[in-house]
Amino acid sequence: MKRFSGILWVTVLLGLVLSGCGAVSHEATLLGNYVPEPGSQIEVGNVTNATGQVPKVDDEVVNIEQLLMDALAKKLRGEDLFWSAPPSRKLVLVSKIVEYEPGDAFKRWLLPGWGSTVVSVEGELRDANQLVGTVRARRTVSFGGAYTIGAWRTVFASIADDIVSELRDKIRK
């Protein structure tokens, strides 16, 4: 019994050390009575950096717009939601990165919450240039060890996953 509980503790601890932990929130809202046509697909529209900062990692400027754009395209393809050509109905997802902190894996290993990686995105879904829906998502990586090195980049895949899963729920196949 003692051995079992020891193994359990070690497993829990290893899990916590190796995996990133943080807060996740996301929601999508369709405006008015808008219902997307079944089979509609999404084009990744303009992505802008509205943080008012030029983010840097290791003194190098990070193109966060491109990171989010690529992550969204990849996740949409994975969900068969990526619009590439007619005849499927096209919705355009225009996104703004309103908050971004690259964070620091060493700091959050020392003290959870310190050196958190944070990204927050505001998205607008447009049908024929008419606003039909909004998506909001925020992700943080605020606790973890070595495994969270590079979270400044991987957090975009996570937030794209959140956004696309919200959109998938709203658009029937």
Place this chain on the structure above:
Amino acid sequence: MLVRSASIAMIVVLLASCATTWQESGSFYRSAQTTLAADSTPPGARLFLSNRYLGDTPLSTTLECDQEMRQKTRKVSYWDTQPGLSLFLSLISLGLYVPFSLIPVDVETSQEPSGAFKNNEFTLRIEADGYKSWKTTVICGPQPAVNLRAVLKKL
């Protein structure tokens, strides 16, 4: 018993008060919409919005503009953002984590409308044959809906 209660109360107060003051961290614009419903006497008049013909009255359309959102951030303790995980860390560290957990290091963000809008003025013109043209400015943003009734005067 009294000492234990006081200690618990002290810990609760300490955990709840570990935050810095809010600081402005920029702003961004989000799209806002206002529904415009327009009618006229006589009905069937031509409606132009910013010199673009939209249709004949009565009609309803959606105006879109940009609403400024102010963003504020503050540093809070991990108890504010991840209370469950903080408790877990405190337990597995046998309380060693508690004093460190009071340091406000995590980021909390709040967004609220500043009340400012841009691209939110639209010129509305209603015309009908044999009547004087009727003009007004419609503001998008503060209200979710605007209802207008134009009474056109005969020439």
